[in-house]
Amino acid sequence: GAVVSQHPSWVICKSGTSVKIECRSLDFQATTMFWYRQFPKQSLMLMATSNEGSKATYEQGVEKDKFLINHASLTLSTLTVTSAHPEDSSFYICSAGGVYEQYFGPGTRLTVT
Amino acid sequence: QQQVKQSPQSLIVQKGGISIINCAYENTAFDYFPWYQQFPGKGPALLIAIRPDVSEKKEGRFTISFNKSAKQFSLHIMDSQPGDSATYFCAAALRGGGNKLTFGTGTQLKVEL
Numbered sequence: 001g002a003v004v005s006q007h008p009s010w011v012i013c014k015s016g017t018s019v020k021i022e023c024r025s026l027d028f029q030a031t032t033m034f035w036y037r038q039f040p041k042q043s044l045m046l047m048a049t050s051n052e053g054s055k056a057t058y059e060q061g062v063e064k065d066k067f068l069i070n071h072a073s074l075t076l077s078t079l080t081v082t083s084a085h086p087e088d089s090s091f092y093i094c095s096a097g098g099v100y101e102q103y104f105g106p107g108t109r110l111t112v113t
Numbered sequence: 114q115q116q117v118k119q120s121p122q123s124l125i126v127q128k129g130g131i132s133i134i135n136c137a138y139e140n141t142a143f144d145y146f147p148w149y150q151q152f153p154g155k156g157p158a159l160l161i162a163i164r165p166d167v168s169e170k171k172e173g174r175f176t177i178s179f180n181k182s183a184k185q186f187s188l189h190i191m192d193s194q195p196g197d198s199a200t201y202f203c204a205a206a207l208r209g210g211g212n213k214l215t216f217g218t219g220t221q222l223k224v225e226l
Binding site: 004006032034041042043044046049091093095097098100101102103104105106107109 | 145147149154155156157158159162202206208212213214216217218219221
């Protein structure tokens with residue numbers, strides 16, 4: 001089946017620094033990837049749609065200057081949390097897929113101290 | 114109009130019993146309805162999915178029932194096992210919506226011995 005990986009699986013950073021999270025589709029090409037955020041015991045909140053070769057599309061209320069997305073190739077999308085603050089601490093998950101099926105990465109736990 | 118409502122929020126079932134989780138949607142343009150299973154600290158995994166031209170789909174112990182007129186669909190887990198204890202999310206998508214998934218709020222299932 002389709003496999004999506006994320007790196008790192010967890011990261012701790014200090015307030016004010018930036019953190020980059022990678023999302024890779026390992027056995028298929030993805031022109032579109034999605035980035036989600038999930039708080040404990042809550043559902044997934046779509047942050048943005050990452051489009052290969054073009055600008056990402058952000059959901060309402062998501063700061064595009066804070067959450068930078070780059071989809072440089074058909075197998076890699078990156079999410080950079082800039083000037084991170086403790087309230088950015090969360091579980092970040094990416095997904096990729098075909099016309100219908102979406103496959104999710106294992107997630108990245110970000111803790112900002 | 115984009116919401117997907119899911120119930121119950123939590124569910125406790127005895128081993129061997131049937132777990133039933135329900136979802137309702139509003140947007141009649143949705144044409145793909147997947148269910149995801151998520152274990153703590155992991156990304157969601159696609160469990161089973163259905164399209165509106167089918168009223169039921171079964172894969173092993175997992176069955177989706179779909180009622181197009183009522184705009185409802187449900188997940189049935191037969192012979193529930195402790196290993197099924199996880200959070201389950203229903204979702205909906207429309208092909209013209211760029212594969213963007215709208216998630217339900219999640220159901221935390223616990224299967225007791």
